Amino acid sequence: MKFYNLKENEEQVSFSGAVKQGLGRNQGLFFPETIPQFENIEKLLALPMVERSVEVLHSFVSEDLTKAQLTEIVTDAFNFPAQIQPINEKRAILELFHGPTLAFKDFGARFMARCLQAFSGDKMVTILTATSGDTGAAVAHAFHGIENIRVVIMYPKGKISLLQEKMFTTLGGNIETIAIDGDFDDCQALVKQSFDDQELKDTIGLNSANSINISRLLAQICYYFEAVAQLYRQQGKAALDNIVFSVPSGNFGNLTAGLFAKAMGLPIKRFIAATNANDTVPRYLQTGEWSPNQTVATMSNAMDVSNPNNWPRVEHMLKSGIVDKDCVSSVSIDEEQTQMTMIALAKLGYISEPHAAVAYKALQYNASDEEFGVFLGTAHPAKFKEVVESTLGQPIGLPKELAECATETILSVDQNNDFTVLRKYLLEKA
Secondary structure: OOEEEOOOOOOEEOHHHHHHHOOOHHHOOEEEOOOOOOOOHHHHHOOOHHHHHHHHHHHHHOOOOOHHHHHHHHHHHOOOOOEEEEEEOOEEEEEOOOOOOOEOHHHHHHHHHHHHHHHHOOOOEEEEEEOOOHHHHHHHHHHOOOOOEEEEEEEEOOOOOHHHHHHHHOOOOOEEEEEEEOOHHHHHHHHHHHHHOHHHHHHHOEEOOOOOOHHHHHHHHHHHHHHHHHHHHHHOHHHHOOEEEEEEOOOOHHHHHHHHHHHOOOOOOEEEEEEOOOOHHHHHHHHOOOOOOOOOOOOOHHHOOOOOOOHHHHHHHHHHOOOOHHHEEEEEOOHHHHHHHHHHHHHOOOOOOHHHHHHHHHHHHHOOOOOEEEEEEOEOHHHHHHHHHHHHOOOOOOOHHHHHHHOOOOOOEEEEOOHHHHHHHHHHOO
16 A cells, blocks of 8 residues: 655655655655445454454554564564443543553554664664654654664653653653754744755755654554554444444544544544643644644643644544545543543542543533543553642552652753754754
């Protein structure tokens, strides 16, 4: 299968090309030329997660990976569960934080790392990526220690939680971290500028591990299938009629993957894109005007994105009819609502962090009693220990993954929001 550039359609590459290149010309995102369809969904849902994921992904990657190679990659990458936990009879959370860095991005980052390792050979590659919190840790741990791959991660200084920061800034080795004086959109803009610099790209073998990389998105399709498979096992065929996913949305990669799953035949009725105060998409869907505001810092900081990179993929699917345009709505949840929802969930016996709370509140606003609502838990509550404890008024323990890095020294360098400075750094350290 080929993947084409959404901005310059004549640029077409294989899966391996899309993984190695990251972005197409003119900062265009790669998109599959076809989306495979599954007619016997129930047979697929009955398979174990790894076996099912291989079936889901094979058509996308078969030009570059045999089924045996793909099975080895998926088995290694998805060696932890995605788990449906009921909140009440009509609501459940899909916990995606049981991987090594306690965030949903472990699925995509680990899959990408293993694909890139298979495709790069002895050629030196520089991964340049921006993070608003969890991507940094997932990418750093997925690539840490891999030969011939240098990882440079930029993040907004002082705008992610300390424990999030510690998880990726304390590793050293082939992992380099830069604290940028700006917000996440500034970091993202620096990544895009770097990809527009052909000399820089060629000299350091530039690639990106953000959700702009198609391999990250393809991996994320698999846990939507897993969620529906668990509901199918628990509730039978009736569970497949009215499933609504509420997706905490920042860069919109998670929603993009869900729409791919729906287009492939997975019985999802519709999606709610839940945002915090950074409400570019809810306003756009309401008014038709794309007008990003200055990014606002919130307690759900991984969603502090005003100009989401993946929106062109979402819009392409909606406008081209790949999925029905009415299957996506979007709701903005403010800080007070987020806090009150965390408290409400705690009273129901579930300790949540802010991002999942945003998604749960959006379900309350937007889903009917007849619909079965699944909201995504994208990070372990302990990654937001200070916010969770201050909101709930009770202590929470640290899992070993966080406890082990909590006392480590941050190794980041500080930089201004200046592409010239970044470019010099990348070339000097190459």
